[in-house]
Amino acid sequence: xxxxxxxxxxxxxxxxxxxxxxxxxxxxxxxxxxxxxxxxxxxxxxxxxxxxxxxxxxxxxxxxxxxxxxxxxxxxxxxxxxxxxxxxxxxxxxxxxxxxxxxxxxxxxxxxxxxxxxxxxxxxxxxxxxxxxxxxxxxxxxxxxxxxxxxxxxxxxxxxxxxxxxxxxxxxxxxxxxxxxxx
Numbered sequence: 001x002x003x004x005x006x007x008x009x010x011x012x013x014x015x016x017x018x019x020x021x022x023x024x025x026x027x028x029x030x031x032x033x034x035x036x037x038x039x040x041x042x043x044x045x046x047x048x049x050x051x052x053x054x055x056x057x058x059x060x061x062x063x064x065x066x067x068x069x070x071x072x073x074x075x076x077x078x079x080x081x082x083x084x085x086x087x088x089x090x091x092x093x094x095x096x097x098x099x100x101x102x103x104x105x106x107x108x109x110x111x112x113x114x115x116x117x118x119x120x121x122x123x124x125x126x127x128x129x130x131x132x133x134x135x136x137x138x139x140x141x142x143x144x145x146x147x148x149x150x151x152x153x154x155x156x157x158x159x160x161x162x163x164x165x166x167x168x169x170x171x172x173x174x175x176x177x178x179x180x181x182x183x
Contacts, residue, residue: 012032012079014033014036014079015075015078017029017030017032017033018033018070018073018078021070021178022063022070022071030063030067032064033063033066033078035077036064037078037082037147037155038059039143039146039147039148039149040079040083040146040147041058041059041063041082041083041086042055042056042058042059042084042149043146043147044083044086044087044090045058045059045062045086045087045089045090047090048087048090048091049090049093049094054090054093055090057084057093058086058089058090058093059088059144061093062082062085062086062089063082065085065089066082066085069085077125077128077129077132079128080124080128080129083128084124085122087124091171112145123181126181127177127181130177130180130181131177134173138169139163140159141155141159141166141169141170141173142170142173144158144159145166145170148158151168152166152167156168
């Protein structure tokens with residue numbers, strides 16, 4: 001029975017998982033959400049806090065907040081929604097640390113205004129959509145390399161490609177994304 005349930009979880013879309021968690025009360029399915037998106041959330045956190053232990057804390061807090069606010073999720077891209085929560089959480093922690101170290105409040109306000117604004121949020125969502133628009137094989141490579149932080153040698157073993165081919169394909173995918181967003 002457990003094997004069947006695991007297979008069902010991996011076959012479900014994010015929308016189906018969240019629906020079952022929210023509507024049917026199947027709270028244990030949230031672990032699949034965490035499994036699918038923890039690499040990406042950690043990566044977003046690292047981009048803000050630049051320290052692994054702090055990024056791990058941000059990742060944990062992000063999923064706690066997401067679970068608590070699941071009723072607010074409106075069915076848009078779950079990864080983008082989690083990214084926004086992660087970035088807000090990371091910025092909050094950075095702000096708290098800076099206040100604790102005694103930095104002036106206006107310096108912190110300037111840092112927050114510079115590092116995260118509405119435009120950044122829109123770019124993030126656009127990038128997530130651009131990745132979703134890629135062919136499935138390319139999405140998998142991006143997911144493995146950037147979200148799960150797998151090395152190209154590991155990806156090669158997992159996909160049956162050569163390491164050189166993985167590197168070339170990742171480069172070409174990045175170039176296509178750069179063209180789409182005008183460098």
